[in-house]
Amino acid sequence: MKIDHIGIATRQLKEAIALWQDALGLEVDSTEVVGEQGVRIAMLPIGETHIELLEPLTPESPIGKFLDRRGPGIHHIAIRVDDIRMALEQLKEKGARLIDETPRIGAGDCLVAFIHPSSTNGVLLELVQQQ
Numbered sequence: 001m002k003i004d005h006i007g008i009a010t011r012q013l014k015e016a017i018a019l020w021q022d023a024l025g026l027e028v029d030s031t032e033v034v035g036e037q038g039v040r041i042a043m044l045p046i047g048e049t050h051i052e053l054l055e056p057l058t059p060e061s062p063i064g065k066f067l068d069r070r071g072p073g074i075h076h077i078a079i080r081v082d083d084i085r086m087a088l089e090q091l092k093e094k095g096a097r098l099i100d101e102t103p104r105i106g107a108g109d110c111l112v113a114f115i116h117p118s119s120t121n122g123v124l125l126e127l128v129q130q131q
Ligand code: ZN
Pocket: 005, 007, 052, 076, 078, 126
C-alpha cells in the first residue's frame, strides 16, 4: 500500500498553486474537473505521492461545505489499494462506516471510495485503485 495523495481544500486553486509550485517548487502534473464531486483539482507529485489541491465548483459541493465549516486545510488522505472492492468489504466487515458502498470514478479515471471519518480517527479516508 501507498499514500496515493493528500487532499487539501483550498478556496482558489490559483492561490494554492502559487504556494506549492512557485514557492515550494513542485510541478503541477495535471488539473481536472471532477463534475460528480463538484470539484476542480490539481495534482502535484511529491516523492512517491501527490498533493491534491481541491477547489469547489459551487458552495454546495462537499468541498464548498467543508471550507464553510472548517476553512482551508487537509481534507482527506488517500490510500492506494490493489483491489478496492475487497478493501471495502474488509472495512465493512470490521465495522467501518462507508460513505461509498461501491467504488465510483474519481480523478484520473481511478476507482475511488470514501470512508467516513467517524470510523477512521476523524480523518476522511479515500481508497484509490488505479485501472
Ligand atoms: Zn482525493
